[in-house]
Amino acid sequence: MTARREIDLHSGVETTGHEWDGITELNKPLPRWWLYVFYSTIVWAFAYWVAYPAWPMISGYTKGMLGYSERSRVTESLAAARAARSQFNEAIAKASLKEIEADPKLLEFAIAGGKAAFANNCAGCHGRGAQGSAGYPNLNDDNWIWGGTLEAIHQTIYYGARNGSDQARMSQMPRFGAGNMLTPAQINDTAEYVRSLSKLPHDAAAAERGNAIFHGDGGCASCHGEEGKGNQEVGAPNLTANIWLYGGSKETIVTTITNGRGGVMPAWAERLDAETIKKLTVYVHSLGGGQ
Amino acid sequence: MSSTPPTASISLTVAPGNAKRSAGEGDTPEPTALYAKREPVYPKLVHGEFRRIKWAIMIVALGIYYGLPWLRWDRGPSVPDQAVLLDFEHQRLFFLSLDIWAQEFYFVTAILILSALALFLVTAVAGRVWCGYACPQTVWTDLMIAVERLWQGDRNARIRLAKAPWSFDTVWRTTGTHVSWLVIAFFTGGALVFYFRDAPTLLSEFWNFSAPAIAYIFLAVFTASTYLLGGLAREQVCIYMCPWPRIQGAMFDAESLLISYRGYRGEPRGPHKKGDSWEGRGDCIDCKQCVVVCPTGIDIRNGPQLECIQCALCIDACDEIMGKIGRPKKLIAYDTFRNLDAASHGDRAPLRLIRPRTMLYAGAFLLVLSITLFGLSRKTILDVNIVPDRNPLFVQLADGSIRNGYTLRIINKRHEARACDISVSGIPGASLRILGAGTPQNLTEIKPDEVRSIKVYVTVPKLSADQIAASSALAFTIRDRGDGTLAARQTNFRGPER
Numbered sequence: 001m002t003a004r005r006e007i008d009l010h011s012g013v014e015t016t017g018h019e020w021d022g023i024t025e026l027n028k029p030l031p032r033w034w035l036y037v038f039y040s041t042i043v044w045a046f047a048y049w050v051a052y053p054a055w056p057m058i059s060g061y062t063k064g065m066l067g068y069s070e071r072s073r074v075t076e077s078l079a080a081a082r083a084a085r086s087q088f089n090e091a092i093a094k095a096s097l098k099e100i101e102a103d104p105k106l107l108e109f110a111i112a113g114g115k116a117a118f119a120n121n122c123a124g125c126h127g128r129g130a131q132g133s134a135g136y137p138n139l140n141d142d143n144w145i146w147g148g149t150l151e152a153i154h155q156t157i158y159y160g161a162r163n164g165s166d167q168a169r170m171s172q173m174p175r176f177g178a179g180n181m182l183t184p185a186q187i188n189d190t191a192e193y194v195r196s197l198s199k200l201p202h203d204a205a206a207a208e209r210g211n212a213i214f215h216g217d218g219g220c221a222s223c224h225g226e227e228g229k230g231n232q233e234v235g236a237p238n239l240t241a242n243i244w245l246y247g248g249s250k251e252t253i254v255t256t257i258t259n260g261r262g263g264v265m266p267a268w269a270e271r272l273d274a275e276t277i278k279k280l281t282v283y284v285h286s287l288g289g290g291q
Numbered sequence: 292m293s294s295t296p297p298t299a300s301i302s303l304t305v306a307p308g309n310a311k312r313s314a315g316e317g318d319t320p321e322p323t324a325l326y327a328k329r330e331p332v333y334p335k336l337v338h339g340e341f342r343r344i345k346w347a348i349m350i351v352a353l354g355i356y357y358g359l360p361w362l363r364w365d366r367g368p369s370v371p372d373q374a375v376l377l378d379f380e381h382q383r384l385f386f387l388s389l390d391i392w393a394q395e396f397y398f399v400t401a402i403l404i405l406s407a408l409a410l411f412l413v414t415a416v417a418g419r420v421w422c423g424y425a426c427p428q429t430v431w432t433d434l435m436i437a438v439e440r441l442w443q444g445d446r447n448a449r450i451r452l453a454k455a456p457w458s459f460d461t462v463w464r465t466t467g468t469h470v471s472w473l474v475i476a477f478f479t480g481g482a483l484v485f486y487f488r489d490a491p492t493l494l495s496e497f498w499n500f501s502a503p504a505i506a507y508i509f510l511a512v513f514t515a516s517t518y519l520l521g522g523l524a525r526e527q528v529c530i531y532m533c534p535w536p537r538i539q540g541a542m543f544d545a546e547s548l549l550i551s552y553r554g555y556r557g558e559p560r561g562p563h564k565k566g567d568s569w570e571g572r573g574d575c576i577d578c579k580q581c582v583v584v585c586p587t588g589i590d591i592r593n594g595p596q597l598e599c600i601q602c603a604l605c606i607d608a609c610d611e612i613m614g615k616i617g618r619p620k621k622l623i624a625y626d627t628f629r630n631l632d633a634a635s636h637g638d639r640a641p642l643r644l645i646r647p648r649t650m651l652y653a654g655a656f657l658l659v660l661s662i663t664l665f666g667l668s669r670k671t672i673l674d675v676n677i678v679p680d681r682n683p684l685f686v687q688l689a690d691g692s693i694r695n696g697y698t699l700r701i702i703n704k705r706h707e708a709r710a711c712d713i714s715v716s717g718i719p720g721a722s723l724r725i726l727g728a729g730t731p732q733n734l735t736e737i738k739p740d741e742v743r744s745i746k747v748y749v750t751v752p753k754l755s756a757d758q759i760a761a762s763s764a765l766a767f768t769i770r771d772r773g774d775g776t777l778a779a780r781q782t783n784f785r786g787p788e789r
Contacts, residue, residue, distance in 0.1 A: 005322045014323055029327035031527060107727045129682030140686040140694075241689035286726055288686060288694055288748045 085113075092275045097150040100282050107282065114283025117276050121268070130287055134246055135263050142289035143243040147232040149291050154281040160267035161235070168267060171235040176218065177258030184258075186213050190220065191253040197228040198242035331453065332526055332588035334436055335446035335580075339607025348424050349433055357478065360485030364388070367706035369739040377487050381740065390704060395670070401663040408659060412652040414542040416644060417625065418549040422535065423602040428528050431479070431521035432586065435472055442468040446583055472522035473514070480513030526587040530598050540597075545628040546643050550601045552581075552592040552623050555635040560592075563616065574618045581605035581623055591623055673709065675769045676700040677782045684785045691753030693786045699745050701769055701778075703737040710772045711735045713747065717765045718784055720755040724748045734772075749784065761788045 006015045008026055015024040048054065052064040063069075088109045092100060100106045119128065125136040132138035137145060146156045146169050161169035176182040182190070186209075193210025195202040214220040214228070221228075223236035230238035237245060246252055246261060268277055284290070364374035364387060371378060376385040382393035391398050413420050422429060443449045443464050455461050484506045485493060496502035520528050529536060543549060557575035575592070582590050584605060587598045591605045609623040633640035680696035688694055703709050713735060715721050725735065726746035737743045749765065765784040770777050 016325065017322065027323055027325065029323060029325055031329045031531060032326045033329065033527075034531060035326050101727070104727055127682070129680070131683035131686075138683070138686070140683055140696075141688050143689040238689060242691065243687060243689060286746070288696060289688070 085109075089275050092278055097154060097278060097281055097285075100278065101150070101285070107286075110279045110282040111286050113276070114279035114281075114286075117272065117280050118283055121272065122280070125265075130284065135261075137245055138243070139284050140287045140289055141243060142291065143238055143241050144232060144289070144291070145230075145237050145245070146235050147291070148285070148289055150281060150285050152232070153284050153290070154277065156265070157277050157280055157284070158267065158269045161265040162262050163264050163267055165267055169235055169265075171223070172262060173256070173260040175258065175260040182213065182218060182257070186210075186218070187254055187257045190214055190218055190257055191250055194228070194239050194253050195248070195250065197240045198248065200242065200248060329527065330588060332586065333446045333449045333453075333583075334586045334604070335583045335608075336440060337580075337584040337604050337607045337611070339610055341603035341607050345424060345433065345602065345604075349430050352425060352427075352430050353434070357482045360482065360490040366390075367739070370706050371489055373489055375486065376489070379487060383740075389667075392702075392704065398663065398666065401659060401666070404659050405656060405663065408652055408656040411542055412649060412656060414539050415544070415547055415648050415652055418543050418547055419536070419539055419599070419601040422529065422539075422600040423550075426600075428520060428533070429586075429600060429602065431475075431517060432525045434475065435521045435525070436586065438471045438475065439468050442471065469522070472518050476514045476517035476522070477510075479517040480510040480515075483513050484509050526598070526600075529587060529600050536597055536600075542648075544648060545632075546646055546648075548625040548627055548642070549595060550591065550599065550603055550606065550623065551626045551628075551631055552594070553621070553626065553631065553634065554592070555631065557592070557622050565616075569618070574613065574622050576612070576616060578612055580608040580612050584608040671702075671778065672704040673711075673769065673771060673776045673778045674702040674704075675767060675778045675780050676702070677767055677780050679782055679785070685787070687787070688750070691756070692750050693753075693756040693784075694748055694750045695765075695784050697747050697749065697767075697782065699747055699767065699769075701735065701737050701743045701745065703739065703741050703743070706739045708739055709737045709776075711737060712770045712772060714768050714770070715749055715765055716768065717781075718751050718755060718759060718763055720752045721765065721784070722750050722752075724750070735769075751784065751786070756786055759784070759786060761786055 006017050006024070007013070008015050008024060011026065013026045013028075016027045018025045049062070050064065051066045052068055053061055054064065055062045088106070091106055092110060092113075095103070095106060100110050118126075118130065122130070126132050126139055127136070130139040142148060144152070146152055146161070156169055159165060159167040159169065162171075174181065176187060176190075177184070189206045189210035190213050191210070192202045192206035193208075193214050196204075196207040196210075214224075215226070223234055224230055224239055225236070228239040230236045242248060244252070245263075246256055268280070272280070359375050360373065362374035363372050364385070365372055366385070370390075371385060373385065374387055376383075378385060384391040384396075384399060389398075410421055439449065443452050452461055452464060481497075487509075488503070488506065493502055493506060497506065524532075552575075554573075557573040560573050560575035560577045563569075563572070563576045579590075581592065582588075582605075584607070585591070586602060586604065587600060589596050589598045591599065603625075606621070606623050606625075610620040613620045613622055627640065627642065629640040630642070676699070678698040678700070680698075684695075686694045686696075699713070701711065711734070713723065713725065715723050724747065726748070735743070735745060751759070762783045762785055764781055766779055766781050768777060768779045
């Protein structure tokens with residue numbers, strides 16, 4: 001600042017003495033308290049650095065004297081949420097599956113919890129919406145392999161299928177192509193017959209021959225039933241619903257008969273607690289196909 | 292100065308520089324510092340028509356502010372009975388018979404837009420009417436000054452007190468002033484929290500320290516800010532903190548009625564002895580009464596200024612003097628730049644209320660108002676939103692029928708429970724199942740003021756499903772069993788591509 005007062009000729013107001021390309025700045029002094037407010041914000045910043053986590057270091061960061069941490073806040077709120085859920089979880093543990101479904105509050109809680117557990121554990125195979133894919137059943141429909149009642153679903157989730165344990169759901173679709181149980185021509189005829197059961201386009205003459213194999217030498221009817229409607233006792237799929245676990249094309253059916261099938265599902269009792277399995281059961285049952 | 296429109300140059304009385312803020316006329320060689328000490332303002336009490344209007348507005352405004360939370364409004368047993376309540380817990384704004392839900396917050400936006408447009412219109416017509424009469428900063432500052440006057444006396448006594456050395460007299464007067472300010476500030480902050488929680492409940496909670504922490508925090512914040520802004524900072528808020536004076540400069544023009552010193556009548560000013568002739572001189576006797584009553588400490592005779600909140604107290608002060616010396620009143624008055632200019636040439640310019648600017652603001656106001664009223668008239672009290680399942684889009688069942696899942700969000704804005712029938716239409720044979728519902732299957736109970744989410748499955752039998760497109764229109768209808776209120780929404784039913 002120059003030592004002399006400079007007055008703007010146009011307005012008659014004193015200037016700050018600063019000039020840029022002939023433009024001068026009028027001096028309209030700010031109140032001093034404004035300046036003090038500015039200083040106090042600077043002081044505040046320093047106090048903040050001391051009190052709160054602030055500066056990144058080479059490893060870690062300055063922690064601050066108040067011990068504040070976002071992570072511990074999250075941990076606290078998670079614990080609080082868990083505590084809030086605990087009374088529902090206790091109720092779930094005590095209630096039977098039917099009782100859970102009959103109580104709107106428990107049902108809502110079980111479906112919400114089941115949905116979250118499904119997304120974490122089941123969606124990898126069965127899909128985000130439980131819509132399934134080749135080899136992994138769609139859980140939305142009413143076409144159940146091992147049964148769609150609450151108890152049946154619970155047992156399937158609890159013990160799994162074909163995972164080697166004694167209680168697991170167990171059945172074996174034989175490899176009809178091995179050891180000449182059926183010749184390729186017979187397999188072809190049987191596949192035509194299976195397609196006819198779901199009213200898909202097929203060769204009528206071949207299907208007629210396949211009918212004889214299905215109910216005769218092949219022994220298919222012993223598991224899949226006289227009418228091909230399947231048998232949930234032994235996990236034999238219904239062949240008449242045009243809902244296919246591995247696909248309904250001629251080639252796929254031929255492959256299935258030739259090589260057999262045997263999908264595996266883990267026993268979730270080993271990985272999840274009993275309440276979670278109950279919630280999963282109720283959730284899967286609520287998806288629309290529950291019986 | 293941003294509030295000075297280009298036409299200000301016609302106001303011939305603008306003195307070079309601002310008498311208060313310039314360094315003065317002395318030839319001190321030292322430049323003024325960039326920061327200045329605040330010049331305390333000691334407004335003198337004035338009597339007159341505008342002072343009476345301001346007292347009345349202050350009483351009404353403060354009465355509404357402190358009293359409104361205590362007004363009751365019967366809405367039935369399940370909802371709060373406070374007439375005006377911003378209920379964060381239930382996400383509602385209750386305003387008399389109007390309930391605004393969180394998802395209808397656009398109504399509040401509309402009210403804010405309407406307020407802004409009304410402010411623009413008033414400003415275009417008569418300048419800073421809001422600042423001068425109704426702004427909380429003005430009202431509370433006025434109240435604080437009145438209290439200060441009770442303890443310390445009028446202007447001259449206050450100036451003396453400020454300069455006097457510490458004594459018993461100065462201490463009790465100053466202490467009394469600040470304690471009174473703090474009490475007012477405490478009740479101001481106290482009244483505010485009542486707008487957010489049932490007032491009688493909160494009051495009893497408050498004294499046994501069971502009120503929510505946020506209530507105490509807000510009470511403290513508003514007590515502190517009322518004391519600080521209304522008691523201590525006063526005109527500094529209007530001059531340095533508030534953005535509105537800067538914005539308003541763009542809203543008035545040469546046709547706006549602004550508080551103006553009629554220089555054509557007043558100049559040349561000068562002291563006048565009783566009995567002297569008024570020939571060849573102006574009516575202004577330079578008594579500075581307009582200056583001493585000004586709450587922002589400016590001289591209105593310097594022309595329009597950013598600091599002027601247009602509170603009209605200088606009009607009252609000048610009128611009183613004009614009455615005493617027997618000259619016509621309204622040497623300071625609400626007047627337009629155009630009329631001041633015309634009058635300086637012995638002419639008159641009539642007031643033009645109807646001009647593009649006011650018509651634009653009024654038109655925008657009416658447009659927003661009619662949209663808002665239309666919206667309010669269409670406000671539903673039973674509504675349903677439909678969220679179709681996306682994953683899977685549809686499910687084929689064993690018998691060939693097709694099923695879709697939907698989440699219905701039924702909103703009951705009535706303060707009584709409803710029993711509703713849900714039905715679907717649009718696709719022959721479509722049947723409905725509600726997840727978790729008892730029998731009868733399609734009856735749903737919705738509690739008062741509730742948004743109820745229900746999961747429903749719609750199944751279309753194979754015969755019908757084979758005939759409809761991959762995406763067909765489906766309508767849900769919610770019907771109240773009691774009063775027959777309907778809510779209906781269209782959605783789509785998905786099936787396989789054929």
